[in-house]
Amino acid sequence: MLSAEGPWYTERVPLGRSDVTVSRLGVGTAPLGGLFSAVGERQAADTLEAAWTAGIRYFDTAPHYGAGLAERRLGAFLTxxxxxxxxxxxxxKVxxxxxxxxxxxGDEAFHGAxxxxxxxxxxxxxxxRSLAESLERSGLDAFDIVLLHxxxxxWEEAVTGAYPALARLRAEGAVRAIGAGMNQTAMLTRFVTETDLDCVLVAGRYSLLDRSAADELLPACAERKVGVLVGGVFNSGILANLAPDAMYDYAPAPEAVRRHALALGACCAEYGVPLAAAALRxxxxHPAVTGVVIGARSAQEVTVNVxxxxxxxxxxxxxxxDAMERNG
Incomplete structure (x- = not known):
């Protein structure tokens, strides 16, 4: 399926009720900040160039990723x-x-920071302060989306301090959309139902191994027209790499999780489909999902993801x- 300007994954779609658009496939920059292993400057630039050439126009970053390294590298490429x-x-993120x-x-799993x-x-x-420092590091004039990280x-400090500040920045036009990014669904659901977010970025909780976001979070987002970005679709790597040392949720995969992933992979293999392809798609x-955000540390990984x-x-x-999920 092609859009008027390129492959369907490059389509720019509205993010919730905001006037921000994102491509269906976005690039996460945590690997470019040295997540799990160091990445050199040239490799980082080549990765971003490959994403741009592929038509990807949404990029997610954070101060956390390499203690500012990912923000600097992304900003240097774009500007x-x-x-x-x-x-x-x-x-x-803030x-x-x-x-x-x-x-x-390797502090907090990042190398070369x-x-x-x-x-x-x-x-x-x-x-x-965080947003000002992110702008300085990146060299960008503004961020379109700012997420509570x-x-x-x-919760109390975030909902009484950070959230009102982000809402004020949005009202002033300093940012165009605000949201929260987390590896859990319960608090994201609270943010959606108790505040006025434009979007959420939920990592690892709507994947072939963990569909828990479908229970409450995705219905709440659909009801309130909150955009949903899904990250962590490989659950830290296991759905892209079934090796014995595969990672799951930033740690070595438990044996039960690995067995489940192997069963999913075997099912996909019967149809000639890579497990990673099914995980990414x-x-x-889900109709509530706006787009997926996939990390990449090399141009080759971008090519494979596409x-x-x-x-x-x-x-x-x-x-x-779906039947395997229902049957446990």
Whole structure:
């Protein structure tokens, strides 16, 4: 299926009730900040160039990713290439301030990051400072979307401090859409039902291994016309790599999870479909989902992801995978 301007995954679609649009396939920049292993400057630039050439126009970043490294690399690519600002959409996040400190190699799973440490801050002042510093690091004139990042243990501060600050920035036109990005669904559902978000980014909770977002979060978003971006579709890697040392939710995969993933892979293989292709396409079957955000650390990974999202997947396979979920 092709749009008027390119493959269907490059279609720019509205994000919730906002005037922001995102491509159906977006690129997450955590790997470019050295998640799990270091990435060099040239490799990072080539990765972003491959995404742009493929027609991807939505990019997600955060101060957390490499302690600012991902923001700097993304901004350098977008501004250095001279792409018109209206041609792409960028989201960043607030909730972690970066302060000078001795960070060890691989600190918080990131490698190659500068000597900075992360300090949680979901106050209004923390939001303004974080956003100002992100703009300085990236060299961008504005971010289209700003997300509260992982406020798991900080609900009160986030809902009384950070959220009102983001709503104020949106009302002033400093940002165009606001939301929250988390690895859980319960608090995201609270944000959707108790505040006025434009979107959520839910990671790892709407995948072939974990469909829990479909219970409450996705229906709440559909009812309130809140855009849904889905990240972590490979659950930290296991649905893209069934090796014995595969990762699940940022840790070595438990044996039961690995067995389930192997069964899913075997089912997909019967139809000649890579498990990663089914995992990447799966979230887009739900009408509440606006787009998927996939991390990449190389141009080759971008090419593979594009091949997977454009793969032909028979309805019979979806029915089989759905039945496996229902039957446990």
């Amino acid at each position: 250095g290439a001279g792409h018109p600002r209206s041609a792409y959409t960028v989201s960043t 909730g972690r301030l970066l302060v000078p400190g001795a960070s060890a190699p 500068p000597g900075l440490v992360r300090v949680r801050d979901y106050s209004a002042e923390g939001v303004y 992982d406020p798991d243990e900080h 799966f979230p887009l079957r 091949a997977h999202i454009t793969a032909t997947i028979p309805e019979e396979l979806w029915a089989r995978l």
